[in-house]
Amino acid sequence: MTRGNQREKDRERAQARKPQGKGKDDGLTPEQRRERDAKALQEKQAKKAEQAAGGGNSGKSGNKK
Template sequence: MTRGNQRDRDRERSQARKTQSKNKDDGLTPEQRRERDKKALEEKISKKVGQGATGEGSNAANNSKGAGKK
């Protein structure tokens, strides 16, 4: 039962994935990172609020369905 070069290929693929993954060493201090994340979260929330104003009825319907289950 030989694996041939499968093990080597898997190692190469693993290395490639590691380089593509989110790198925490982005050159920012923890304070700068918090500020960046805070701004992104605020933008996301404001976007959700904007969508909620137009599609408020669908959210109310979903909430009423879940209200009976406990």
């Protein structure tokens, strides 16, 4: 039961489907990556806290009567 070059073709198709923009090849050291991610997380948390403090009525509450 041979598959010929089907495996190779499948690998090529899978490689073509992978997003090329993301990955660990961003030129950052692990420490720089941690700092970047921590800053992004803090900004996200601050934005969420701001929405909660400012009313944050974005229609997500299930308290409609």
